[in-house]
Amino acid sequence: MSHQADIADLVVVGAGPVGLLLANYVAGHDLKVVVVERLPQLIDYPRGVGMDDECLRAFQAAGLAEAVLPHTTPDQWMRFVNGRGTVFASIEPKTRVFGWPRRNAFIQPLVDKVLAEGLGRYPSAQLLLGHTVNAFTQDNDGVDIEAEDANGAKRTIRARYVVGCDGGRSLVRKALDISFEGNTDSNRWIVVDLANDPSGSPNAYLHANPARPFVSIALPHGVRRYEFLLFPGEGQGDDVPREILESMMAKVVPDPKNIDLIRARVYTHNARLASTFRKGRVLLAGDAAHIMPVWQGQGYNSGIRDAANLGWKLVSVLTGIAGGGLLDTYESERRPHAAAMIKLSETVGKILAVRNPVGVAVRDTMIWIANLFPPVKRYFLEMRFKPMPRYERGVVTFGGVQNGKASAVGRMFIQPMVTKASGETVKLDDVIGVKFALICWGSRPDRWMSAGTVRILERIGTEIICAVPMVQQAHEVPLYNGITVLGDKSGDLKEWFGQHDEAVVLLRPDRFVAGACAPQRIDAMVAEVAETMSYLQPLPGAAAAVPRVAVVNRA
16 A cells, blocks of 8 residues: 655545635635545535525635536525415515625535536645545644545645534544534435426425425426425335335325436434534534534535635635634634524424424414514515624624614625726626725725835735725826726715715625724724734735725716
8 A cells, every 4th residue: 555645734624515615715825725535526416505695705706606606596585385375474685785696596516516626726726535534633733634545545644724624424523522512303304306397486485384394496407306394104214115205296296206316315404513613723614513404505605604714714824924813713703603593594494394283373373464564574585584694703803883883893795896997897806806905985095004004904915995986086096096996886885885984994805894994093993903813923024015006986
């Protein structure tokens, strides 16, 4: 047997969507990344089926959103149907506040393939399929990983950090002796994926039918997913007899024998959260850190949020911009939101699975009454009940309420369309790139920035954007000596700043607001953000160029 040794900045265990996206982020900064996956190929059957706008924005940051879009169905509504066939609640968000549709159906194997192929852009990235991690040990400087392929060839990889993205049964989590707290629902369900959709109707329907609750979801490329609640005695383990499957399918298709079955799999809903997301130089992300019932489609999206949050922090630490303490903010920011999404998913599951006649009557009556009130109805239609990530600890300076208005700090920033001076219209993130951004309205920030602030912004990689009305463009361009001029065509930036007291925001690479202030406080705000991210001062004598400045203009 052969034995190979390798050196990497990061080893990712698990080639699911979270691990692959994280690897794309880090490898995109010329850092060496090795992804180790025990299976000989990527999983080729559908798993996650719902993708939100935050998820697409994360793919956009990795330069992969356009390649993902052909495998999605935008604006997929979710409708709740009672036992009489009446839609009693509907989730139909039409917002594009983050630049993408809020709800999208998708085919996970095809999106995973896009992410895997994305690694091919980077010579510093390596994907090892069919390799099992047998053991790992860590010290103060790194982690030694022992991996073995199907032929018994062993490989030792020395990495500066390791992230376990190896699913709910994570070997990495178990090796770290991290508890996985939570519960497993006693109900069993069967998921049935069909090719050549025998229904053809769009959208997703959650049938809260007391006779047998079930779900029907239209997916791209003619795939249909059904999920049925199983009753006691209907099959043992993961096996459900064909006749029972056909009897359930007979409720939803005219000819249950004439279907193109992709797979039928029995599962139970788990709601679990790791007690910690980090031990030393090893971290957990995705299902290895948290798993939740499927009812809001947030398991997949929560994992992608992990990758977006952790990716830029790993880059900052691995490139020497920040100390290892920055990685502690990953857990303090992500774990509370994962817990909130687990609770939401459990609640929706309980609403769907009610079978007691009294409980069904109470549920349907309460929802019918709620629908009589337009504000309450909009609350569900626009998906406002979804707990949006809001970071109160971590790489944020302050939050709460100021002058009667909620602070923007700790929240995700909007993504409007902006127009360049050339006339090209693009999404805001495409102007910023995968870096920080200082965005101002109505004031030139360089007037208020000290040389020290300039050095910090340059070192962390910052795009500075001044937003001004479009009618001022001809006047402002000469003052900025030909610096790029962009246009806020819809006026969304002006409206956003009009709703907040802070005229300056500093965005993190994951587009969350790290700090907000008046122009005259830019120096103090940048210093505070630098402190929260464990910023490391450059070596004496290191030069720093002035950050690039862009001017945004409103049409």
